[in-house]
Amino acid sequence: MMIPIRCFTCGKMIGDKFADFESRVKAGEDPGKVLDDLKIKRYCCRRMLISSVDLIDQVLPYYAQKNPPS
Numbered sequence: 400m401m402i403p404i405r406c407f408t409c410g411k412m413i414g415d416k417f418a419d420f421e422s423r424v425k426a427g428e429d430p431g432k433v434l435d436d437l438k439i440k441r442y443c444c445r446r447m448l449i450s451s452v453d454l455i456d457q458v459l460p461y462y463a464q465k466n467p468p469s
Contacts, residue, residue, distance in 0.1 A: 402451055408443035420448050 404414035416437045423433045434445050 401453075401455060403447060406441070406444045406447050409441060411441065411444050413439065413444050413447050417448060417451070 402414050402417045405411065406413050416439065420430075420433055420437060424430050430449060434448065439445055439448065
């Protein structure tokens with residue numbers, strides 16, 4: 400997944416916390432409590448992790464159609 404390294408708004412490093420956040424949420428923990436444990440307090444940084452969506456699998460088929468192999 401391509402997660403931004405820094406928050407777009409404030410510039411805080413968030414990319415290193417995404418793997419831990421994702422694994423704990425998939426294990427069934429509350430996302431809000433996980434973000435609090437990771438010390439992500441600003442709402443701009445919180446939305447970067449909560450709203451991230453893996454789109455690369457949806458985009459690749461269109462890229463392959465547009466650029467056929469040589």
